[in-house]
Amino acid sequence: MRDVAVVGFSQSPSMRREPNRNEVEILVPVITELKKNAGIANDQVDFVCSGSSDYLAGQAFAFVSSLDAVGAWPPVSESHVEMDGAWALYEAWVKMQMGYADIALVYGFGKPSMGDLPLTMALQLDPYTMMPLWPDAVSLAALQARVLLDGGHVTEREMAERAVRDRKHAKSNPFAQLKGDFEVEKLLAAPHLASPLRKHDCAPISDGASAILLAAGDKAKQLCKRPAWITGIAHILEPMELGVRDLTRSRSTEMAAQKAGVWRDKVDAAELSAPFTHQEILVERALGLSSKTHVNPSGGALAGNPMMAVGLSRIGEAAGQVWRGTADRAVAHATSGPCLQQNLVCVLEGK
Amino acid sequence: MSEAPKTEGPVEIQLAPIELAYTYSAGQSATRFLRAIAEGKLLGQRCPVDGRVYFPTRGSCPQHGVVIDGEPVVLKDVGTLVTYSIVRVPSPNIPLQLPYIAAQILLDGANTILMHLLNCKVEDVHMGMRVKALWKPREEWTTSVANIIYFEPTGEPDAPYETYKEHI
Numbered sequence: 001m002r003d004v005a006v007v008g009f010s011q012s013p014s015m016r017r018e019p020n021r022n023e024v025e026i027l028v029p030v031i032t033e034l035k036k037n038a039g040i041a042n043d044q045v046d047f048v049c050s051g052s053s054d055y056l057a058g059q060a061f062a063f064v065s066s067l068d069a070v071g072a073w074p075p076v077s078e079s080h081v082e083m084d085g086a087w088a089l090y091e092a093w094v095k096m097q098m099g100y101a102d103i104a105l106v107y108g109f110g111k112p113s114m115g116d117l118p119l120t121m122a123l124q125l126d127p128y129t130m131m132p133l134w135p136d137a138v139s140l141a142a143l144q145a146r147v148l149l150d151g152g153h154v155t156e157r158e159m160a161e162r163a164v165r166d167r168k169h170a171k172s173n174p175f176a177q178l179k180g181d182f183e184v185e186k187l188l189a190a191p192h193l194a195s196p197l198r199k200h201d202c203a204p205i206s207d208g209a210s211a212i213l214l215a216a217g218d219k220a221k222q223l224c225k226r227p228a229w230i231t232g233i234a235h236i237l238e239p240m241e242l243g244v245r246d247l248t249r250s251r252s253t254e255m256a257a258q259k260a261g262v263w264r265d266k267v268d269a270a271e272l273s274a275p276f277t278h279q280e281i282l283v284e285r286a287l288g289l290s291s292k293t294h295v296n297p298s299g300g301a302l303a304g305n306p307m308m309a310v311g312l313s314r315i316g317e318a319a320g321q322v323w324r325g326t327a328d329r330a331v332a333h334a335t336s337g338p339c340l341q342q343n344l345v346c347v348l349e350g351k
Numbered sequence: 352m353s354e355a356p357k358t359e360g361p362v363e364i365q366l367a368p369i370e371l372a373y374t375y376s377a378g379q380s381a382t383r384f385l386r387a388i389a390e391g392k393l394l395g396q397r398c399p400v401d402g403r404v405y406f407p408t409r410g411s412c413p414q415h416g417v418v419i420d421g422e423p424v425v426l427k428d429v430g431t432l433v434t435y436s437i438v439r440v441p442s443p444n445i446p447l448q449l450p451y452i453a454a455q456i457l458l459d460g461a462n463t464i465l466m467h468l469l470n471c472k473v474e475d476v477h478m479g480m481r482v483k484a485l486w487k488p489r490e491e492w493t494t495s496v497a498n499i500i501y502f503e504p505t506g507e508p509d510a511p512y513e514t515y516k517e518h519i
Contacts, residue, residue, distance in 0.1 A: 019376065020376060020378070020379050020382070021378055021379055021410075022376065022377070022378030022379075022381070022410075024378070024410055024411060025378050025379055025380065025410045025411075028410055028411045028416075028418050029418065031416065032416070032417065032418055035416075042415070042416055057373075058371065058373040058375075067413065068409065068410075068411045068412075068413040068416075069411055069416060070416050071412065071413060071414060071415045071416020071417070072413055072416075073413055073414040074414075113374075114373045114374055114375060115371055115372065115373045115374075116371065116372065119371060120371060123369070127367065128365060131367060132365075132367045
């Protein structure tokens with residue numbers, strides 16, 4: 001395996017609604033800052049890969065315009081995934097393992113405020129048997145939460161505790177959207193949004209973008225004092241049909257964690273992108289995190305949820321823990337699909 | 352219904368209408384351009400790296416990947432025909448009779464090409480022609496590039512080839 005590290009990360013603030021700027025205009029300062037901080041020029045980047053969703057934009061091939069933010073003339077070697085940018089990072093990592101690139105630029109962006117996000121996400125379901133019923137994303141997550149509560153797997157209090165913890169951590173994150181000191185009792189006194197979920201159980205809807213710079217071997221050492229080396233990365237997919245899955249655990253996260261080698265050593269910090277409190281509990285359990293792990297130091301997805309960038313941002317935040325020396329070993333998680341259908345786990349280490 | 356619905360064989364039709372509403376904004380850069388054209392002004396913007404003028408304005412330079420945030424450049428509505436196609440296929444909303452001319456026009460002072468229509472006899476059209484915009488009456492101007500109905504020849508001598516050859 002080639003040694004590949006995260007050597008740069010930048011992000012826009014998560015905002016409920018970005019009224020003036022379009023996606024490219026949100027992205028340009030993010031990518032400009034990334035290249036400036038790393039001190040690299042366009043011609044040093046061997047591969048560019050992005051993650052976004054044309055459904056959010058409501059336009060076919062909307063992602064192509066985002067290349068304006070990169071500088072794609074003369075032409076660049078480029079690819080795109082209709083997924084969170086974390087999967088774009090995976091593609092770039094594979095490309096680097098194959099020796100096709102030494103430096104790669106990865107980015108993700110989304111402006112879900114243009115449409116109705118929970119409804120738009122119904123379009124990722126089975127088109128014959130599920131989508132015509134328009135099950136929105138919050139209602140589906142609520143069904144999963146009900147299974148967990150009725151089965152005695154989690155309590156509403158445990159769920160509220162995740163919201164309190166993440167919003168508290170987010171106080172030190174200038175890019176977070178939801179932050180502050182909250183009390184479990186008060187959160188639990190709020191009415192249900194989609195029973196048993198309350199507003200605090202749901203990640204906010206955020207417009208935003210983030211970008212990561214990957215580098216291999218000596219180039220990583222030149223670009224970063226303490227690179228965050230990717231020592232394991234894996235993603236696993238569960239079936240689309242919710243009825244055949246075990247919704248009380250995240251099997252795909254467990255398998256990805258095992259493949260990525262999460263349990264080979266201690267985990268100092270973990271950044272999770274579960275968009276609902278009960279899902280965050282499932283991911284914590286699937287990753288086998290102990291009380292010694294600092295979970296979501298940035299606040300995680302529950303504090304800021306830029307669609308198609310939130311998972312990539314978790315990898316960036318986890319890498320930041322390694323660069324700053326607050327963690328020797330950090331784990332990042334990204335998810336996609338309804339009720340934690342697909343999960344990616346990335347282990348980052350300072351050596 | 353002329354035919355009874357099939358009750359056997361593969362299901363080949365399922366109606367699942369998708370209706371999603373989106374609220375767009377043009378973005379800062381396009382907004383600036385469209386607000387200006389509603390006033391009859393054509394705005395371009397200069398790349399801070401090499402000084403090339405993009406028309407219309409855009410938030411970033413796709414060549415260098417840098418923010419373009421300087422003052423816009425106001426361009427005149429005259430330019431040079433770089434290349435063209437004589438179109439004999441009818442198309443709705445085109446305000447010209449067939450055959451009409453689809454034109455690539457380099458506005459004076461711009462470094463990127465504008466696509467528009469040219470109102471000109473097909474036997475006269477040629478590269479290097481000097482052209483000028485014909486605008487709708489002022490009271491009909493909106494935030495739209497269609498404020499210009501089409502371009503027309505000015506009758507000036509042709510522009511030298513060197514002035515537009517990089518766009519061929």
